[in-house]
Amino acid sequence: MQMNKRTLVATLLAAAGASLLPGLGAAAGKRLVIGFAQTGAESEWRTANTESVKSAAKAAGVELKFSDGQQKQENQIKAIRAFIAQKVDVIILAPLVTTGWDTVLKEAKAAKIPVILESRNVEVKDPTTWASFVGSDFVEEGRRAARWLLDHTKDTQGDVNIVELQGTVGSDPANDRKKGFEEVIRTNPRYKVVRSQTGDFTRSKGKEVMEAFLKAEGKKINVLYAHNDDMAIGAIQAIEETGLKPGKDILVIGVDAVKGAFEAMMAGKMNVSVECSPLLGPQLMEAAKKAAAGETLPRWIKTNEGVFPQEVAAKEFPNRKY
Numbered sequence: 001m002q003m004n005k006r007t008l009v010a011t012l013l014a015a016a017g018a019s020l021l022p023g024l025g026a027a028a029g030k031r032l033v034i035g036f037a038q039t040g041a042e043s044e045w046r047t048a049n050t051e052s053v054k055s056a057a058k059a060a061g062v063e064l065k066f067s068d069g070q071q072k073q074e075n076q077i078k079a080i081r082a083f084i085a086q087k088v089d090v091i092i093l094a095p096l097v098t099t100g101w102d103t104v105l106k107e108a109k110a111a112k113i114p115v116i117l118e119s120r121n122v123e124v125k126d127p128t129t130w131a132s133f134v135g136s137d138f139v140e141e142g143r144r145a146a147r148w149l150l151d152h153t154k155d156t157q158g159d160v161n162i163v164e165l166q167g168t169v170g171s172d173p174a175n176d177r178k179k180g181f182e183e184v185i186r187t188n189p190r191y192k193v194v195r196s197q198t199g200d201f202t203r204s205k206g207k208e209v210m211e212a213f214l215k216a217e218g219k220k221i222n223v224l225y226a227h228n229d230d231m232a233i234g235a236i237q238a239i240e241e242t243g244l245k246p247g248k249d250i251l252v253i254g255v256d257a258v259k260g261a262f263e264a265m266m267a268g269k270m271n272v273s274v275e276c277s278p279l280l281g282p283q284l285m286e287a288a289k290k291a292a293a294g295e296t297l298p299r300w301i302k303t304n305e306g307v308f309p310q311e312v313a314a315k316e317f318p319n320r321k322y
């Protein structure tokens with residue numbers, strides 16, 4: 001086979017290894033340095049996510065600089081600027097909310113540091129300021145929650161009054177889990193969201209807002225749809241304090257499929273959790289290495305997930321990894 005000149009040069013360079021190609025991010029052999037700007041520690045999911053990234057970095061021999069944003073975007077922006085000053089090879093950002101990132105992501109691009117988004121996406125004018133989004137399809141998660149509800153209640157009569165605990169205001173999962181859920185329930189007028197308010201993805205806020213829902217709507221509530229299991233678990237406490245039975249008097253739907261959800265389902269207090277995997281560490285390390293070597297990444301590295309109803313919780317629980 002006649003090899004043309006271009007192929008020959010490419011083959012020789014590839015055989016010589018990346019070290020002959022300076023300027024393509026981290027040269028071969030140098031320890032990769034990654035800056036990780038995490039949202040905070042708001043939920044079981046987030047704790048598992050942080051653990052996944054830290055252990056994958058250790059296994060990959062990567063130096064990880066970790067910053068806990070404590071649920072404040074300004075802390076994450078400060079962390080990114082610090083990573084730029086420290087000339088890290090790659091930045092991983094779990095953006096608390098979708099907007100407000102244009103300037104700092106432009107600064108990272110100007111410093112030639114690729115940014116990989118994880119667990120939530122952003123809305124920016126210049127999409128070339130971030131290399132890839134590693135995370136779930138939140139609209140589909142919302143659809144799955146609603147499809148479970150319509151199927152589970154298809155043999156009942158009358159209105160189905162739903163209260164909704166939204167995630168952090170302005171966050172990608174909150175926006176899209178709401179959108180996906182509404183897209184499905186609007187196909188059947190029986191299903192009505194009678195109250196919807198943020199519980200900020202936390203157990204304490206979820207309990208507090210559910211107490212207000214119960215005071216306002218009382219026994220009219222048929223279903224709770226919570227954008228994450230932590231808020232659902234907080235709400236379960238509020239429901240029990242009124243003497244009502246969560247999982248029976250009020251159906252409880254969550255998202256994430258964390259351990260606490262399986263425990264609530266096995267206790268009969270929760271009906272279903274739509275899985276959203278936090279175990280993104282290995283995929284992130286893979287993507288970071290490629291980005292540091294100057295490779296183009298897929299715009300979306302999607303995680304595959306399932307739906308766990310109460311009837312499978314006991315069987316599945318021993319297999320769960322978070």
Ligand code: GZL
Pocket residue numbers: 042043044045046119120135136173201227228229230255256276
């Ligand atoms: C989803 C992630 C969400 C989880 C919540 O990728 O961003 O944030 O669903 C977490 O539990 O707080």
